[in-house]
Amino acid sequence: MPKALDLTNKKFGKLTAIKKLPSKKGKTYWLCRCDCGIEKEVQTGHLTHGLITSCGTTACKTQVLKEYKKKCLICNKTFITNYNNRLYCYECSPSQNENDASLYQKTKKRAIKHQLILYKGGKCEKCGYNKCEGALQFHHINPQEKDFTISEININKNNFQMELLYKEVDKCKLLCANCHAEEHFEN
16 A cells, blocks of 8 residues: 655645644545635645645635646647646547547547647558548558558557657558548459
8 A cells, every 4th residue: 555645735736735634534634724814625625636726715816727738649739738647639639528538539539630630641552532531441451560550540548659650650651541442342
């Protein structure tokens, strides 16, 4: 079992941890005092991850949020976020809405496919089709060299890397759906 954190007298934004409180539903809480004098109970993880940095009163809400400069794992653009754990820019993956997790996943997958299509030239290598990215597919030139299918990659894994996808599409031709069907058609 990991050693319990002692946050006594440590500062988290405008909050100072005063004393550890009894656990609630398996979560550890701390009694904190805000710079404005108000005391508040805060969960340990919310303090240590910077999710709660003040008592939340109107006077304290004017505090500027901490900003993180990051590189998107999909498009490699630099973006600024208030969330240290965010991995993708807002174009590749908008803020997750708990009620619409499928849209969040779909947006990320489309952004990844868009980057891979651009990497392969942006059009069908056989006929030049480029109207709809949904109609463009990756055809493995040598199926024995295939490590995985591009569309089945798990983007939610912690070890997700675009470099692995780039290596895999290097083994492929970018084809439209018609040219891909012709490629697989046997007489």
